[in-house]
């Protein structure tokens with residue numbers, strides 16, 4: 001962000017990072033911030049001072065990203081932290097997800113909004129079990145693009161052969177998880193020295209691909225499912241009556257998928273009533289057409305009864321409306337899930353009572369396979385369950401739509417978030433090597 | 449408005465849509481939300497987004513100002529003008545009232561930012577506010593990088609790391625027990641530069657102190673403070689007439705100005721883009737007290 005005359009970043013990319021402890025993730029993220037000049041002088045001074053205190057001759061960039069005091073004291077990171085940097089091409093929102101404690105919770109959280117994930121390995125250690133698990137969770141959550149940063153390449157003498165073995169092993173694993181060619185890129189980097197993070201390395205002439213930042217700036221990713229069928233959870237009904245806006249009644253929400261145009265025929269679910277879109281309002285004026293991701297207000301042709309929690313959808317491609325479905329749950333609570341649990345499900349703008357029937361399978365993260373009929377689902381475990389809701393919900397399969405296929409499981413007693421829910425049989429697919437990422441339309445535009 | 453709307457959404461459009469989504473979720477799920485409004489740039493942007501979220505209906509929440517009593521006149525004028533323009537209700541929680549009736553004691557250093565916690569919590573409790581919008585951004589300070597968009601506070605306003613919920617997709621869980629409330633930060637993912645570019649794009653009115661002007665100031669702890677009714681300057685602190693501007697609005701006794709010639713929004717954006725100091729580091733004495741100052745105050749319930 002050095003100079004003022006640069007153009008506005010025209011695009012926003014949300015990404016997540018994951019890796020095992022000591023692979024150099026903090027250093028890598030610190031390096032990205034440092035080399036994109038996203039670190040300001042006073043912060044940098046503090047890091048320089050702290051580095052000198054630690055007896056280091058060069059600044060320890062990992063100090064740029066270290067967080068809460070308890071973590072600072074223990075020298076570990078335990079929660080997802082968000083970082084921001086920008087180049088003239090893009091603005092970046094980076095979810096930094098710590099790898100060891102509670103990795104499922106953190107990776108699921110970071111991955112839920114990510115369009116791309118950077119996985120780290122130590123070039124001396126190669127692809128570990130942990131790397132495979134992370135990749136599996138990223139695939140399950142439908143993160144469309146993966147980057148493997150083969151870090152500490154300086155410690156293996158910038159050896160191409162070492163890199164190639166790791167890159168191939170990882171690509172094979174990602175392919176088995178359902179990642180098509182072009183959606184996975186491996187890059188040899190040294191976070192410590194700065195090779196191939198922002199600046200191209202002089203030591204890896206054999207590597208002809210982009211640096212990490214070049215890739216982040218150019219990788220084609222759609223932030224929202226534009227080409228999927230139109231979905232619009234109604235968040236709020238806006239009503240007013242003024243001279244300018246007589247008996248105004250508009251349905252406010254953020255387009256979850258697809259596009260909507262004036263005159264489109266829509267259906268309101270779960271009721272099933274049909275009408276057309278009379279206007280797409282924004283405070284800046286009317287739109288003829290609006291795309292996924294935009295917050296708008298829809299005015300409909302007919303007066304029908306619509307309230308918060310309803311879903312407005314394309315009349316020609318409407319979702320299933322059901323009170324019974326199969327789902328994958330990533331369990332995030334210390335209270336284990338037992339069959340028969342009564343919970344709340346938050347889907348779109350609607351929260352309903354629900355009942356978890358049987359637990360069909362659990363993902364065995366050690367073997368990277370599934371176990372049938374587990375007795376319970378514990379913290380950080382992922383399983384397949386049957387869910388029954390008190391009211392029907394308009395749902396899509398998560399593999400088709402990351403927005404309307406997602407839900408939260410909430411504890412009715414204390415309100416805590418118990419699980420991340422994904423509609424459909426994502427887990428089974430993962431086992432068979434055809435995960436969520438495959439279905440999501442735009443998800444996969446093959447990379448350069 | 450005559451802006452031509454393109455279908456393509458740039459980074460600011462996306463941040464705007466996200467913030468509007470958050471406002472509408474809170475309106476749909478909470479009984480008594482309130483927007484913290486200081487007249488500062490972040491809370492002014494927050495209010496602008498709230499107005500957009502519910503347009504053409506009025507914003508369905510009141511505003512709350514925690515008033516340290518150490519204000520620059522321009523800011524209070526701006527506050528009142530803005531409240532009137534949007535026809536909103538303003539609740540003022542006054543630090544001075546609490547000092548006057550003995551519920552709070554003036555600190556030896558005269559700084560009142562840390563004293564804001566008690567009036568804030570008192571106002572939240574007595575008005576039964578259950579969602580409190582703040583303009584906090586995660587890029588402001590390291591301790592904020594892990595803050596949630598929906599940040600659960602116990603009955604004492606405290607932030608307990610262990611009880612913070614994972615935030616998945618754009619599904620926010622606002623459940624809370626009676627007496628608890630949720631702090632909501634719609635600008636979480638904005639950077640300082642995003643805020644300024646948005647102010648420019650949307651042509652948002654700000655207090656004049658954000659732009660370069662001449663002012664009588666004196667130097668303390670490396671900051672330029674406005675000479676005024678609050679403890680300053682001391683005898684050994686000479687007053688100078690300088691061209692300065694403020695980067696944040698806060699207790700005038702510990703919020704510093706910077707020397708700057710940036711007199712309009714373009715100049716401010718150029719300055720911020722090239723800036724070598726984070727806004728808090730440059731201008732807030734209370735954040736300099738200790739490395740973990742921000743985190744401590746968050747635990748205390750200030751944010």
Ligand SMILES: Nc1nc2c(ncn2[C@@H]2O[C@H](COP(=O)(O)OP(=O)(O)O)[C@@H](O)[C@H]2O)c(=O)[nH]1
Nearest residue numbers: 021022023024025026027062151152190191192
């Ligand atoms: N030689 C070398 N050391 C590295 C590199 N990246 C990180 N390190 C070192 O590896 C250790 C762990 O790094 P850190 O970033 O704290 O790892 P994290 O636990 O993954 O966040 C530190 O001592 C770093 O200085 C690298 O590319 N090359």
